Amino acid sequence: MQITLTINGADHTLDLDPRVTLLDALRDHLGLTGSRKGCDQGQCGACTVLVNGRRINSCLSLAVMHEGDAITTVEGLSDGALSPLQQAFIEHDGFQCGYCTPGQICSATAMLDELAAGWPSHVSPSLDGPCELTEAELAERMSGNLCRCSCYPGINAAIRDAKGHQA
Amino acid sequence: MKPFDYLRAENTAAACHAGAGRGAAFIAGGTNLLDLMKLEVMAPGKLVDVTRLGLDRIEEEAGGLRIGATVPNSDLAADTRIRRDWPVLSRALLAGASGQLRNKATTGGNLLQRTRCPYFYDTDTPCNKRTPGEGCAALGGETRNHAILGTSEHCIALHPSDMAVALRALDAQVEVQSPEGNRRAYDMDNFYCLPGDTPHIETMLEPGDLVTSVFLPAPKGDRQVYRKVRDRASYAFALVSIAAVIRMEGGRIAHAAIGFGGLAPQPWRDIEVDATLTGTTPSAALFDKVADILLQGAETHGGDDFKIPLVRRLLPAVLEEATA
């Protein structure tokens, strides 16, 4: 099928087997290999990208279903200079092997927007807000991104630091 | 993944029509379907994309809410009306999956998600749900995540949803459109089928039937609790979960609707439990009694034996919280 995907602000027209996932389209057809395949079944978060500003597992989505969507990958987060989150991940050692890192950073980018929108989480004491980025909130909201090197302390410190930077 | 034809439906009627064909399946969020298709546990020959049918709205209706079938789980959980008047639904949704998956998974898809039975996922072992008549590898196998109520000798698989457990306790209705254009609604109590000797048939849906919305009637209880026990702190399916919707009047329970997850092939509710609670004064003895009622006839399989004591401890705690 011929489709056009809008990725990091640029249109890409591709002729794809409908079976190609968004993740495989990015990685294998467009060379955007920053989005990683850790499980190919929505169980690790390494493939997290933003679709219309929202974080999703790109491994569990067909590329053909994303015509017209604005897709942002890790490659689209830095425009020459690193984003505050990316910089903070380096400073706080929010990664070791680095494989889950783009997914973590994409996820955190959208997570901070969800927080700003007042979305509650499983650990929110009240559903009415306000949502503070407590340790528990941060950890719960980032639990869709596994890190087997277990850099969670660094990841959380980085996100907290970047959020402070934002504010 | 078997090759398939992909069709993006422009309207609901066209979707139902396309979905009525042999081997067709609807796709919205795809978070469960695509995983199963990659493993060829499911192998539809045609995928009908229903994400652009305008079924993504939540509208007020008759004191309740009509939730479009493709409303993402995260939008539903964050909806201010849901958070205010149906908090058990928000809580159940937020207890499920991950932020990424909730952004993609839809209301209709969540209702229809398939079991996590590892033998259902393993096409090298027999499974009556996957291939009718093949046998059940779970029986005699590893059964920690299996059902203890409502099972049959052909299937002991669990329904894994959190959301559907809350919807059942909230007396939700599932609206369906048929390929002929007819609309009909099922109470949650009547929507799912028990496995019996046809475990591959899980709901009342016929080929081409499309879930278009879920209707949430005005809440009958203001005290709403969702409690989920799982193996890790986040991102795990329930070992057992309970949704309680209670209204108290003058120290007595005026309305009780208790939904259970992790126990049965469908989001579970026991009318005898609800009836026994209704009209009575909360007490530890009462709560123990309803646990007995719930668990009468429960059949465990070794790995899932622990669910009996877990329910006996958890149900009173939930009821105590909801009635306090």
Next chain:
Amino acid sequence: MTIRIKLDDKSEDRADSLAQGLLGTPADRPEGHLKVTGAATYAADDIPGGCAFGVLVRAPGQGALTATNADDIRAMQGVLAVIRDPRMVRNSAQGTANEAPVQGVDSAAYTGQPIALVVAESFEQARHAANALKITADGPPGPVDPQAVEPEGEPDGQGDLDAAMADAPHSIDAEYTTAGHSSAPMEPHAAVAAWDGENLTVRASLQMLKYNRNELADCLGIDPARVRLLSPYVGGGFGSKLGISAETVAAAIAAKELDRPVRVVQHRRQVFETITRRSETRQRIRLAASSDGRLTGLGHEALVSNLPDESFAEPVTQASAFAYAAANRLIGERVARLHRPAAGSVRAPGEAVGVTAFECAMDELAVQLGLDPIELRLRNIPEKDPQSGIPFSSHMLAETLQDGAKCFGWQGRNPAPRQQRDGEWWIGTGMAAAFRVNILSEAEARITLTAGGALVETDMTDIGTGTYAILTQIAGEALGLPADRVTVKLGDTEYPPGSGSGGSWGAASTGNATWLAALDLRQQLASMMECDERDLTLKDGQATCGNTTRALSDLLGGDTLTGHGHIDAGKAFEDVRQSTFGAHFAEVAVNDITGEIRVRRMLGSFAAGRILNQKTARSQCHGGMTWGIGMALTEGLVHDRRDGHIVNRDLAEYHVATNADVPPLEVHFVEERDPWAGPMQSKGLGELGICGAGAAILNALHHACGVRLRDMPATPDRVLGGLERL
């Protein structure tokens, strides 16, 4: 020139007198920018032109195999080949095997064995065709229950443990079990193989290239000199990429047969089966003690499992041989030969599960004695290796115990269980000691020095451990260069063979080789400066000797100097017992209704010689401690009781710790210099953090609610069982 040292004796510390001030600092990882932007290239990322895609096929059962529709599969759209080649491997090779693992596809020794590769023009075509390939297995499953077979091996004894147990006023005789574990690195095993005539290049995800090259060549029956492996970035290893595995061998075979590049990536579900797992263990631990808490008897017997023809046996009791003094001892493993997926090294093989169980038993003994558990350990620190009688190179257990206790706030703890409650939750604290043998492995490194800076090259890998950072720091420190003038290139068999990453030996081994290469250069520079190397100060690109200072760029002009370092372990690792030490502390909450456990905080105090980079070392310890949480609470492979296949072979049902499972973790280093460990005086740290961490959690569980669990993981159902029995 090469400076080659075999470590037979103590080494002099030189690093403390160097001038650059880079070593030991919490420097950022030099490859950080590539990792946070997604630009670091892992094995599957670089697809060459004309690449075909392969998907492995698993055996649905055991015994002789028949493919019944291979010709139909070959006729499917896009399919290029269905390969069942006798050179394909049964399971991944064991660490440092240096030769092919068991090969063959005619029969399956375990359910899930990779037994074919289907190659197609696209990944989607290959995946579907692989699913469609029908394989039948004719055999009944072999034995799969560790307790149902007669195991191999006998423990080693000293003295008379039975008599010591009978005579002791206090004793513990308990059985502990740990479940099997999957390394589960985030990057699944992947390879892109391409041939140029008779020369093979494979981009793969591997930990130990010099061994892997020989293993792959042996699999294929070719000269290792014809094999080039590239693993510049590895998405986690934890033992799972020590040896060559099915996808790499199959990709190489297919690429040759098709005369085009082939990529093979294992699906996560395949990684669980084809890559070696950590064996489940059953451990009988016996402790006999005098009334003042001195051990008179120590028994640690373990039953582990593996496939036939695998040399590896989880060395559960490795640290028990030297951890505590006791005159009467019985220590060792037995191996049950089973037809479950193969077992091999997973982060801290041996100590991860062995120290954890043993430290639970120590806690039980402390409770029985009414003695503080730290004090019990302090009273039993041996003066020398209790089994062999050789001295310790250094012994820092007491220091880490005391440091950890102080930082955690252990003093004044009420030892009685079931004393603290927070709503539904019981609160308790626990501790455990940590031990991990220190190993050095032969390693080489080359440094090329030009006016612009230094280039370090070795086939060593960075699997997240921080190799890029620490080799930058070692070279920069020794050569007086800031970090931005040092480039480190890794993961290419064209470079000198490093130690590989594994066994916690990478940093010390390849780090020392890098130091020796730098020393080689220092000697050359000293001779150019006409001074003794020891009188040479190198800092910020300046060489100073006496009153003379010259810029390196000036000194070198357009010349290039090459230094080569080569280190190997000698008698310093035979005549002296080398270990790292630590202490774990944990506070947990246990839900009285559901049996759920939440770790509230953890603290580790560790000693491992010189800490080369405070930041990356800390992250390594965070990782180890988190694995301890997983081992104690959530991780366990479930084998089908009928055919042994792994039932929970995905990341939804095999529960590695999520962010929400991990509390704030505090890490302290009790810094020391261990002269026996080599010139850098640094010991391995990557695995110490997991050793015993889970015991601190289980001991805290007991302190919280009075439940003594001896079976890991302590999932809610097991805790609930304990609560019901109280």
